[in-house]
Amino acid sequence: MKRKPLLVVVGGPTASGKTALAIALARHFRTEIVSADSRQFYREMRIGNARPSPEELAAAPHHFIADRSLLQPLTAGTFAEEALPILDRLFRDSPVAIAVGGSGLYQRSLCEGLDEFPAVTPGAAARVQQLSESRGLSGLQAELQRLDPDYFQSVDQQNGRRLERALRVCYTSGQPYSSFLGKAPPRPFDCVYLQPAIDRAYLYDRINRRVDQMVADGLEGEVRKLQEYRHLPVLQTVGYQEWWPLLDGEYDRERAIELIKRNSRRYAKRQITWFRDYTPVMDAAAAIRRVEGA
Known part of the structure; x- marks a missing residue:
């Protein structure tokens, strides 16, 4: 049987060295x-x-870097729809292509696809809101356990938003x-998931x-030029929202x-949790050995 092509998916927290590893x-x-970074799409x-530098972009061909305006937002699902034909061509x-980014949902959409759910009715939304306001987290937990005990066992039971959804x-x-x-x-390719191995204290220092x-480099000036778009979700994210x-x-x-x-350190902590199943690699040589052995 002919082997499927391989997508090497490089994830991990911000400032961990994903770009350098992907280029290598x-x-x-x-x-x-x-690129599966949900903010680097926008010019x-x-x-x-932290868009890759001109030197980094010249070191290897990149897709989805500054290829559209933030007035044309790209959802995780639409990103996958646009990326799959590019992968097919590559x-x-x-037999190998690289995907890189710290946006776990966008990577999952590309590698696995996203499940489709029915459009939520206003009545259902109001019912959940009333339950949340009247009984709080414990009420959400009890109701989900009653209606869907299987999902209740796997979901983060302390995450109220997920319970409500x-x-x-x-x-x-x-x-x-x-x-x-x-x-x-299923996708017509296999995936191998890697992330740079990095000590947390060193990572936090790199973030700072x-x-x-x-x-x-002029972040404040960049933000001031974007002030009229501050209501957009992509500008309500770390590095912009604080201004x-x-x-x-x-x-x-x-x-x-x-x-x-x-907030960057806190975001990195959440990313570490999201990418916990990705194989840590010490350097590019270790990553290459892992890919070649996949």
Whole structure:
């Protein structure tokens, strides 16, 4: 049986060295990189989203870097729809392609597809909101355990938003939330999941130094130029959202920078959890050995 092509998926927390690892892999396997970073799609954002440098972009062909306006937002599902034909073309020339980014949902959409759920009815949404307000987290937990015990066992039971989302689907459809999971068709390629191995204390130091460099490179000026678009979801993210209160006179520049560093570290912590199943590799050589052994 002919072996499927291989997508090497490089994930991991911000500032961990994903870009350098992806470029090293792309150069070794003579292939191209699909960026799955949900903020690097947009031309207007460069500093605050740590877009690869011109030198890095020249080192290996990249897709989905600054290829559209933030006024044309790209969802995880639409990203996969656009990326799959690109991968199909790449796999005609090489058995290996690279995907890189810290946006786990976008990577999952590309590699596995996203499950489809029914459109939530206003009545279902109102019912869940009333339950949340009247009985809190414990009420959400008890209701989901009653309606979908299978999903209740696997979900983060302390995450109220996830419980609410599942209940809205249950109320809308009259079926368990879990009955909609795992229905996406399989991809015509295999995946190997890697992340740079990095000590957490060193990572946090890298994050702090990266923020200082972003500020030195003109992050505040970039943000000011984007002020009229501050309502967009992509600008309500770490590195941008912290500047809006400063521009409103709520605190000073030093506080904004402090918050960016703090929120970046917190975001990295969440990413570490998301990418916990990705294989850590010490360097490009180890990554190449892992891919060649896949």
